[in-house]
Amino acid sequence: MIIITGITGGIGNFLFNKFLQSGEEIIGTYHLNKSEGKIYENTVALDITDFSQVEKFISSIKAKEITLINCAGVSANAFAHKSSVEEWTNVIQVNLTGTFHLVRATLPFMREQNFGRIINLSSIVSQTGVMGTSAYAASKAGINGMIKSIALENAKKGITINNINLGYFKVGMINTVPKEIQEKIKSKIASNEFGDPENIFSTIQYIRNTPYLNGACLDLNGGLV
Numbered sequence: 066m067i068i069i070t071g072i073t074g075g076i077g078n079f080l081f082n083k084f085l086q087s088g089e090e091i092i093g094t095y096h097l098n099k100s101e102g103k104i105y106e107n108t109v110a111l112d113i114t115d116f117s118q119v120e121k122f123i124s125s126i127k128a129k130e131i132t133l134i135n136c137a138g139v140s141a142n143a144f145a146h147k148s149s150v151e152e153w154t155n156v157i158q159v160n161l162t163g164t165f166h167l168v169r170a171t172l173p174f175m176r177e178q179n180f181g182r183i184i185n186l187s188s189i190v191s192q193t194g195v196m197g198t199s200a201y202a203a204s205k206a207g208i209n210g211m212i213k214s215i216a217l218e219n220a221k222k223g224i225t226i227n228n229i230n231l232g233y234f235k236v237g238m239i240n241t242v243p244k245e246i247q248e249k250i251k252s253k254i255a256s257n258e259f260g261d262p263e264n265i266f267s268t269i270q271y272i273r274n275t276p277y278l279n280g281a282c283l284d285l286n287g288g289l290v
C-alpha cells in the first residue's frame with residue numbers, strides 16, 4: 066500500500082491520481098485542504114506536526130508492503146534578519162519533524178513485515194544558496210541528513226529510505242513565486258523549463274523497484290546550475 070501526505074498540493078495531487086489510475090492501493094492525507102477544495106475517497110485529514118494524530122492514523126491502516134511518500138511541506142520566503150522565529154519553527158516542524166513523525170510511526174510496521182520503502186521529497190535548495198530560504202533549506206538539509214542513519218538502522222529489514230532533491234516543477238509551490246523570479250530560475254535550467262511531475266512519478270517507481278538504492282538523495286532538476 067502507498068501512504069502519501071500532502072495530496073491537496075500540486076505534486077501530491079498529481080502523484081495521488083497517478084497511483085489511483087494505475088490501480089495501486091493508496092491512502093492520502095491533507096491538512097487544511099485550502100488548495101483545491103476537492104476531497105477524494107481514500108483520504109484523511111492529518112496534521113503531520115502532531116505525532117499522536119500521525120501514530121493513530123498509521124496504526125489504523127493495517128497496511129502491508131508499505132511505500133511511504135512524504136510529500137507534505139511548507140515554504141517560507143524571508144531574509145533571515147527579517148524573518149520571524151515562529152515562521153522558522155513552523156517550517157522545521159512541518160518539513161523536518163513532520164516527516165520524521167511519519168517515518169517513526171511507520172517503521173515498526175515495516176520492520177515487522179521485513180519490507181518498506183520510504184521516499185521523501187526534498188529540494189535542490191538544501192544544496193545551493195537561494196536567498197530568502199534559510200528555514201526551508203535547513204529543513205530539507207535536515208531530512209537529507211536524517212535518512213543516512215535511518216538507512217543504516219533498517220537496511221537488514223528490507224527497508225529503504227531515499228530522498229528526491231527536486232529542482233523546480235510546473236505545479237505546486239512554484240505558483241507562489243513572482244513571474245519575474247520564475248523567468249530568472251528558468252534561465253538557470255538547462256532545458257529552460259520547469260519539470261513535469263511525471264518525472265517525479267517515474268523516479269518514485271524506480272526507487273520502489275530498486276532495493277539496493279538506500280540512503281540516497283537523487284537530484285531531479287533538469288540540469289539546474
Ligand SMILES: NC(=O)c1ccc[n+]([C@@H]2O[C@H](COP(=O)([O-])OP(=O)(O)OC[C@H]3O[C@@H](n4cnc5c(N)ncnc54)[C@H](OP(=O)(O)O)[C@@H]3O)[C@@H](O)[C@H]2O)c1
Pocket residue numbers: 070071072073074075076077094095096097098099100111112113114135136137138139159163186187188189231232233234235236237238239
Ligand atoms: N513544487 C516544486 O517545484 C518543489 C520543488 C522542490 C521541492 N518540493 C517539495 O515537494 C513537496 C510538495 O510540494 P508542492 O509544490 O506540491 O507543495 P504545495 O502545493 O504547497 O502543497 C503542500 C502540501 O503540504 C500539506 N501540508 C502543509 N502543512 C501541513 C501539515 N502541517 N500537516 C499535513 N500536511 C501539510 C498541504 O496541505 P493543505 O493544502 O491541505 O493545507 C499540501 O497538501 C514539498 O515537500 C516541497 O517542499 C516542491
